[in-house]
Amino acid sequence: MIMRTQKGFIVSFLVFYQQQESCSDHGDELKYWCRNCEGSLCSLCLYSNHPHGHQVLLAKNFLEERKQIIKDNATYIGNSVKDMMEEVNFNLRKYLHRMKILTQVQTDVVTLLNDLQKACSIRPVLNLEEKLQDLQNEGLSSLINDGIEVSTVEHAAVGGGDAEKEEKEEEEEGGGDKVATEVVVQVETPPPATLPTVYSRRARLDCRDGRLLLHSLIQRIDSHLSLQLPSEVFLELSNGQRCLGRVYIQLWCHMRRAQQFLALCLGTMGPSLVGAHFRSVSDANKERETIWCTEYASPDGGTGYRELMLDMEWDGEHRREPREGLVVAYSNDVNDYGFGICTKGKPGANFSSPFGEVSSGLEVVRAAVGHEPVTEVTITDCGLVIPDLTP
Template identity: 30%
Template sequence: MATGGASQVSSLESALLCGICLSEFDATLRRPLILPKCGHTFCRICVKNLAARGEVMCPSCRCRYQDVDPDELPVNFNVQCLASSDRPFPTWTKYSETRDTDCQIHGVRLAFWCKTCETAACGECLFEQHPRPDHNTCRVQEVIQEIKGLAEKLSQESCVEIVVRLGETIRGTLSYVSDLQEAAHLLQETARVNRNALAAQDLPSITSVFESAKTVKQRVSALDRSEEQSNRSALESLGTVPASRPAILALSDNGSLGRVEVEEKGIHLFSLRPPSTAYSVAMKLNVLTACVSKESPQVFLDVSAGERRLGRVYIVLEGHMKRAQQFMALCLGNLGFSYRNTRFDGISERGQPGTYIRGGDYQGRGGLGGEALMDGLEWGGPWAKPKAAGQVCGVGGEEQRRFGSLFAICLKDNPEDTFQCPFGVVTEGLQALEVASRHDPFHMVHISDCGIVIPL
């Protein structure tokens, strides 16, 4: 429906513009005049310019006219009335008035492009300098759309390359920071060994110092980047890998922090926490979120029962839907609330076709909270679909805002029943939810963590 409406507006807008200069018709200088034989309409100024050369040739169909007097041509009053009325779509008049897009020779808009000469032209220039078939011409808007498409393609390709480089950089940064931390620990350990060596007075104590010195030497050798893997294994066998691992966190505008991990499926950005977490390196949150797919964003939920981790659930969302955008915001926590540490509040139609698990009450009201964070959430009508395993659907109708953030995940198909607004699908981890649905007691099942994924 939206596409059809946009097409109708575009067609109507085009009909209210002169086909030669692409200026907007009006009731004064640019009155829409009809060429009587062919019926095509152009503005008074353009018709006068054509008539000044003697013979008039219709730019649309090449129909020829002799001794045309523009003042005697009929006015297209339907077009004039529409052009003079208020319309809910933008026009190009201000564009031509505020930008250097007028032909310096004829004083009308450069609305065409000659591909042969690679230059812009007005309607007059087409006849005088770029005649067909010797010249390949088109409207400037066609060139703009073509360039726009190429720009979007290049941008998408660049984004994919940037995300891969970003993942490699995060891995490298974590490794270098780990080495930096290890070097600092070794400096402290070396100083301690030196103090003990100076204080040693008998064979057992000096032997102990010697063993400590050998361990420190092994750890120093392990900092050699070219032998990282073998040295890391050796250190693990010695039990000397630093207990504290370095952390890269995403920093939001309000100071909240989200852990950043590079895993097999991509860069994982975990739900934001209060600004009290220690970290080694911080990145701007919007740098990472700019790499998230707009059409099919991916999120994850870590499902646990008490302290026992049941598995991770990956969900691909319908990026154009508001419910999907709200779900992603609640996985990230960038609107102040998060699904992290929220319970799954129940199972509906247990053991039957269409079984689904319910969750999303970030307000902790036992499934009676979870107020919507966004307006205009989808419900019913064209959004409704038969129940299918893995579907993620909103809960609560259009008028039930207090349940707008609740969601349901279908565990079994039921083509005979319907979900009113599916906005995503589980791509991996549905088995973890099936295990969760059988856990007793069920109230212990919760989302221990969540976030968004930037695929590599």
């Protein structure tokens, strides 16, 4: 890797070489570079008062040398990132596989407990005990040596302070059936990241018939296994070949405008925000400054301007005071598509229908606002932030 000191003089050399191609003292071309002085030299500098014994080389050779070093290190970093991404993708697939197994085991345990409650004779209870043993031996066997601890806690038929002693004596005598076996599944996972709680809802996750099921929100979540509903999207903004960065937006998904925006980020309805240009900036450098995008890309390569859904929210109870980061609907025509991102608030004013808010990347929006002309700013990528899969 390049050391910090090396980076310093490389940057200084490149800036110096680009900005000053002739010697300020003699007016000659700066053809040489001294490693010891870390500075450029002309021929007169080199042969008049430059110290002897210094390592001097042609500036163009030094430039190519440093460019090659930067290229090699950049390539190394790029390959390292690629390897890490492959590892992350592998782990993600592994954890999703684990979750599928665990949800199936949990479903089987719930079913077993329900059957146990209904059992009224010895034989069904003994059959359920065998099923539970099979569940432990087969259902969890693939997870035992894969970062997950699986253990059983066995209870005696009679409670009390001497229960453990009585159970041990029964085992030694070869008699006494154990009445209940509790399966404890412990998954070592990092604590979940802090997520916005506004308009945030979770749905129960289950496994049936070999498929992961996401249940309706109407059903009460009675399980630790649930899924954070999709509500955060990203937009990548670019100016020509230069990427300005990504903007992350927390959508208020109870609103149809937010649902339409999510569909455009994913392209699930056909049109997409990829390729859309920003149109204008209103109230530039003032309160309520907002950058506007009023189009989307259609599947045929053209652009669209009309709403994709009916009965969009507008005005009335949906009005909100302008504030930094607010994502709002375009207000020229209620039936036209469009959105804006506010960069400066204005107390006492109103937007007719906000439907989300920037969670991070507002500096990217400001960079787009400051670009001239703003019509050169394009959405070059967009999509959904993967929801939280942790309990």
